[in-house]
Amino acid sequence: xxxxxxxxxxxxxxxxxxxxxxxxxxxxxxxxxxxxxxxxxxxxxxxxxxxxxxxxxxxxxxxxxxxxxxxxxxxxxxxxxxxxxxxxxxxxxxxxxxxxxxxxxxxxxxxxxx
Amino acid sequence: xxxxxxxxxxxxxxxxxxxxxxxxxxxxxxxxxxxxxxxxxxxxxxxxxxxxxxxxxxxxxxxxxxxxxxxxxxxxxxxxxxxxxxxxxxxxxxxxxxxxxxxxxxxxxxxxxxx
Numbered sequence: 001x002x003x004x005x006x007x008x009x010x011x012x013x014x015x016x017x018x019x020x021x022x023x024x025x026x027x028x029x030x031x032x033x034x035x036x037x038x039x040x041x042x043x044x045x046x047x048x049x050x051x052x053x054x055x056x057x058x059x060x061x062x063x064x065x066x067x068x069x070x071x072x073x074x075x076x077x078x079x080x081x082x083x084x085x086x087x088x089x090x091x092x093x094x095x096x097x098x099x100x101x102x103x104x105x106x107x108x109x110x111x112x113x114x
Numbered sequence: 115x116x117x118x119x120x121x122x123x124x125x126x127x128x129x130x131x132x133x134x135x136x137x138x139x140x141x142x143x144x145x146x147x148x149x150x151x152x153x154x155x156x157x158x159x160x161x162x163x164x165x166x167x168x169x170x171x172x173x174x175x176x177x178x179x180x181x182x183x184x185x186x187x188x189x190x191x192x193x194x195x196x197x198x199x200x201x202x203x204x205x206x207x208x209x210x211x212x213x214x215x216x217x218x219x220x221x222x223x224x225x226x227x228x229x
Binding site for chain 1 (some may be wrong): 118120145147149154155156157158159162164169170205207209212213214216217218219220221222223225
């Protein structure tokens with residue numbers, strides 16, 4: 001069985017500051033990993049995904065994430081926060097040997113202050 | 115590519131009533147997923163279709179829930195005899211491809227409130 005844990009249900013960052021959202025997974029083999037963003041009253045939008053190619057993955061809107069097998073982590077970062085980054089972020093995992101069911105973390109709400 | 119669409123976007127119903135939601139996937143996407151998202155939680159998997167075949171159902175999907183995907187195009191999710199605990203956002207996603215090539219694209223969701 002696999003699972004994903006997001007550390008911190010709420011994160012507050014100043015505009016222009018580093019955004020760091022933490023995600024740890026539990027899986028017997030390295031899975032596929034995803035970060036999605038959800039704006040209020042909207043569905044989920046894919047930010048980036050890791051599929052066993054490069055360990056540093058670049059996504060949309062200036063976000064990137066690094067897969068670290070030794071730490072079973074897939075943390076999401078953005079060097080400089082923008083007001084438009086205020087949203088909820090979800091880390092998700094999918095087993096590589098199965099079809100596409102995603103298992104999501106509980107989410108991290110990001111607030112950006114001026 | 116018009117994206118995944120869902121209808122209605124919002125639904126308020128009284129306990130005991132039946133409701134039906136519709137999802138239109140991205141054209142030619144052969145896989146379709148339903149998830150449920152309660153307040154403060156991540157989405158949880160409900161069921162999955164490949165073309166018209168329903169291949170897996172979560173234990174969350176009680177006997178009051180039924181999903182269909184006739185002709186492998188749009189899908190419907192019906193909840194019979196709704197309960198207050200059914201209040202949630204119901205998300206639909208579609209995808210094409212397999213393995214590392216598969217990416218799920220989500221619709222805007224249907225928010226259900228059971229009074």
